[in-house]
Amino acid sequence: MSIDTLNALRHDINEIDSDLLVLLAKRRRISHSVVEYKIANNKPIRDEAREQALLEKLINYGKSLGLDAYYINNVFQTILEDSVLNQQAMLQKNLNPEAMSETHRVAYLGGQGSYSQLACHKYFSRRPGKVIEMGCSSFEQITGKVESGQADFGLLPIENTSSGSINEVFDLLQHAQVSIVGEVTHSVEHCLLAMPGTELSHINKIFAHPQPFAQCSRFIQGLGDIQHETCDSTFHALQSAVETSNSAAIGSAQAGKNVGLEVVKSGLANQSENHSRFIVVARKPLQVSKQIPTKTSIIMATKQQAGSLADALMIFKHHQINLVKLESRPVPGNPWEEVFYVDLEANLDDLHVKQALEELKEHTQYTRVLGCYQSESLQAVSV
C-alpha cells in the first residue's frame, strides 16, 4: 500500500469520526429534551428497562453489521452514562438556580496539574458556568475561603482506594461552617517524575504530598535508602523536583509535563485501581431532586455508654436506610471520645430520613447534617 492510499484511508476515518461527534452532540441535545418530560412528570432520570431494551436492539443490529456485543456494550454504556449524568446535572440546575451562577470560584489543593485540579475539571464539566480556579496550599485554606465567601465551592479529597480515609479532612469537617453539596471520584495514576534524562538509579531524593507517599508505600520501600521529603501539595513537590538535581516527585504524567518533568516510572500505587473520592463543599446546602441517586452525610457523637453506637445504627436499619460509609475520629481535647461520620444512601427530604434523624437525637450527644448531595452512583431510584 502506498503512502497516498494510507493518507486517503485516514482522511475517510477522520470524516467518519467527525460525523460520529456530530451525532453524539445531537443525541445529547435530544437527551436534554427528554429530561423536561421527566421533570414535569416526576419520573426518575434513570430508566433501566429502556436502557436494557436499547442495548439489546443495538447489539442485535450491530451483530448483523459484523460488530461484537462486547464492543457495542462498552461504547453504549459510556454514551448512556454521559446521558444520565447530564440529565441529572440539568435537574439539579433547575432545582437550585441561585447556586448556578455564571462563574464559580473553586478552591482546591495545589496548582496546575494537581489531582484536585483534575477532579475539579471533571466535576464542573457537567455543570454550566465558567470556573475560576483558586489553588490553595492547605485544606484549612480551602474551607476558610468558602466560609469567608472568597470561594463559592471547595474541593476536598476524602478517601482513596489505596490509602483509605483522609483523616485531616474528616477532622476539618467537625468544625468547618460548610455544607457538602457534591462528590466526584477521580482515578489517580501516580508516576515518578524527574528532569529529562534522569535515570531511576541516579535519583537520591523524592518529593511528594503525604497522600501519594502513602498510596505508593510499597514502591517507595522497594527503593531502599532514598531520601523522602513531604510537601504540602503535589504542585510544590513538582517544583522542588525541578529545582533539585537528582531528585524526583510523585504526580500525574500531565502535571509533570506542565513543569517540564518526564515520567521515569508509572503505575506506582499499591493498588492498580487507584481512585480518590472528593467532596465539594459550599457555604449553603443545596436541594437534591428525589429523581436522582442521593447521599446524606452526617456526623454524630454517641453517648458514652455500652451499645450506644449499635442503638444509633439500628435506627437506620429500622428505617431501611442503607449506610455506605462509617468512619470514626477522636474528638480533639476529649481523649478516647469518638465522633462518627456516616454516609446514608438517602435524600434528606425523605420522611423516613427525617424521622430517623429525629430518633437519633435520643441516642446521641449531638448530630449534625454535613450535607445532602447528588451521589456519583448511576443507580436507578424509585420516586
Ligand SMILES: O=C(O)C(=O)C[C@]1(C(=O)O)C=C[C@@H](O)C=C1
Ligand atoms: O429514554 C429516556 O428515558 C432517556 O432519558 C434517554 C436515555 C438515553 O440516553 O438513551 C437516558 C437515560 C435513561 O436511563 C434511558 C435512556
